[in-house]
Amino acid sequence: MDNQLPKSLMILLAVLQGIALTLLYRSLEAATWPAADPIWFTSLATFVISFPLLTLLAVEQGNIKKLLIYLLPFCLLLSLLGAYIGSEHYPLAFIDNDWLTATFVMTSLVASFKALMYIQQFIDKEAIHYAQLFKLSWRNFLLFIECWLFVLIFWGILNLGAALFDALDIEFFTTLLRKEWFWIPTITLAFAFASIVFRSLLNAEQSIATLLQVLIKFLLPVLTIVSFGFLATLPFAGLEKLWQTGRGTSLVLWLQLLTLFFINTVYQQASLQRPYNVVLHRLIIIGVGLLPIYSLIAAYGLWLRVDQYGLSVARCWAILMCFLLACFSFGYLVGIIKKRDAWLEVQNKVNIGMGLIVLVSMLLVNSPLLNFQRIASDSQIARLNDGKVTLEEFDYNYFASNLGRQGYLAMQDLKAQIKNSHPEQVTIIERMYVNTDFKTAEKSTTLSEFIAHSVFWPEQEVFSDELIEAVFNSMHFSNWAPLHSYSFYFVAIDLNNDEQLDYVFIDETNDFTNAKLWSHNGSKWQQYYMTTDNPDQIKWLKSLINANDISVEQPQYNHLRVGDAVFKVTNEIEN
Structure with a gap:
């Protein structure tokens, strides 16, 4: 294997990737193109990360041309989808869609590993068989994890060395580690070196995969018994208790997903393979045959939620997962009914076809066709x-x-x-939707803008300029909390029946309504916190103030004073 690896090409690819990522990082730090344009930045970053990484995991001396024929179009497709994800961040000043980007990263990883194992099969010109796909998927996944583990340990050692030199007042290495032109290429080269080392070890990934398969072999009967117990008690407990948890559908889907994963880990060799004795084997086969029940339960739970509350992004994902798991489960059930103990022949066909469907699904969710x-x-x-x-x-x-x-x-x-x-x-x-872009958002709110944005009752002339300025100075506007995310109300009213006006300032947002009582202590204006009771969740007091719907309400209970301690009765109920 060591002689089959094009080491020079792998190192060159890592160097080029490091240079490209460094340039992208610098543009991100300086907020220049392409980072200033999410379409280009997401697209370029996707290609610069995916193409070298997948190449390092699969390239061999004799398959370079064939690998590029399949891998390059796939990475370009990922890049095109990245451009679409970038377009979903516009307008930049009003939208924070980082969650969509995170979803794109995760689904792209799944799609990449799925695509890579099929590409490796096509290159080898072998008949596609699930056992080989399973072997390749484990190999690629474990190789990916091993490489990143090496990179993390390597980076940790560099930082440890820098810390030791810092203790001697030698800050050169710490400064060097902060330079993007050093640490980014270093990481890409470390990953390439790790991929060469671990791919040269023929049996490393296979040994780890075998160990994990042995562990899962012991866990599968336990999971099957748990599944039987759940299904046995469900008719007596009823589905209502499951829905009352607020996560009943997700629990059912997780149980189904784990069962399918364990089944495919244990049963993926020859069609007549018997990894268990007859009793356990039959027990597990029955468990596989009952998996469609979980699909029906999950589908019913999703139908209830969608009918009651409509679709959400989370429910769209749940529907997709329910559909994919149902296809696996019903496919296996058909195989068991038709082939009985030879059902693995059907499993092989189901897994190959469903692998492609999962791959396409992970791509479609990042496209306009399936934008959740x-x-x-x-x-x-x-x-x-x-x-x-x-x-x-x-x-x-x-x-x-x-x-x-x-x-x-x-x-x-x-x-x-x-x-x-x-x-x-x-x-x-x-x-x-307030402007949160650091370039175009208001850098500082002026007093005149604050006054123009405020509502005064009964009229502005009642409030002194000093009071308005004091209130303004107490506010803390920023790009994340700009002026237009608030509504402000100045209210002048006699609250304590002393025939003198008291001044209340109310700031209102979609999330909270706060009020402060302002009074002059002889030298300056002082603010006092007021509790807010808003049972109807009113979020726009302006209409009520303009309608003069303002009054003074006497408290039901007076305050209790013990020495200098004052106790006030509120309307809150203690549980």
């Missing part, structure tokens, strides 16, 4: 249009925090529709 954020947005808006939820009950925050660009576009359309009829909801939407 768009699907969830359309579903929630449809529920609103159908009257299943009112504008007051609608979860606006979900669109801003979970649906990225698709949520932003949907909220802009909704805002235009209700602009004249529901000003409170319009304000809620406007507060959600």
